[in-house]
């Protein structure tokens with residue numbers, strides 16, 4: 658008996674911390690694109706291109722607290738364990754294709770990252786684009802079709818692999834904003850799940 662391939666979205670971020678916008682965008686994508694699973698994939702604190710402010714352990718604990726009630730949301734430690742310090746999305750996606758050979762995989766990202774790829778800022782961008790499909794979420798002020806058409810690599814692979822998604826609402830709460838609020842005596846309580854807010858307070862995270 659053959660089973661129907663599942664549709665799986667892979668949502669990569671430093672999740673430092675995970676916010677209600679990560680959760681809302683993930684559930685909006687899952688709903689509209691009919692995904693069976695969304696994999697929350699934290700990037701390692703050994704990553705060269707972005708400094709993380711919190712240990713892998715704390716970020717993972719917060720992801721687990723945030724997604725525990727949603728059966729479609731799963732956590733995957735791949736980039737924390739296997740690729741420490743040398744993680745590139747093209748490599749990560751190869752790993753997931755090996756892990757889920759029967760399923761249809763999508764890398765989920767915001768339009769800011771599409772612009773970065775168009776600007777040649779990602780590693781192994783040719784393999785990344787040739788081998789994968791993407792769900793790209795609109796972000797304030799970014800013209801996604803323009804980003805695709807100005808990059809020869811992107812426009813020459815515009816065969817349906819880029820699924821552009823306007824979210825219907827521009828919610829631009831970032832992890833940076835939440836970290837700044839915690840460190841400067843602000844009150845970001847309702848911008849992240851209560852369980853994560855309490856975890857941050859209990860563990861005195863994001864203090865200067």
Ligand SMILES: Nc1ncnc2c1ncn2[C@@H]1O[C@H](COP(=O)(O)OP(=O)(O)OP(=O)(O)O)[C@@H](O)[C@H]1O
Pocket residue numbers: 669670671672673676678679682765766767768769770794795796828829830831832833834
């Ligand atoms: N409001 C948003 N709308 C659409 N995509 C978003 C939004 N916020 C984050 N993303 C996407 O989520 C992924 C992870 O983003 P990231 O965690 O870096 O966002 P962030 O909360 O702005 O974090 P930081 O402030 O630490 O940079 C990226 O693909 C990013 O484009």
Ligand SMILES: O=C(O)c1ccc[n+]([C@@H]2O[C@H](COP(=O)([O-])O)[C@@H](O)[C@H]2O)c1
Pocket residue numbers: 668669670671672698700706707744745746747770778779780781
């Ligand atoms: O592969 C790359 O070159 C690459 C460059 C920048 C970002 N990424 C991935 O994109 C995801 C979101 O990145 P960021 O910078 O918004 O945290 C995360 O999974 C990163 O590993 C990947």
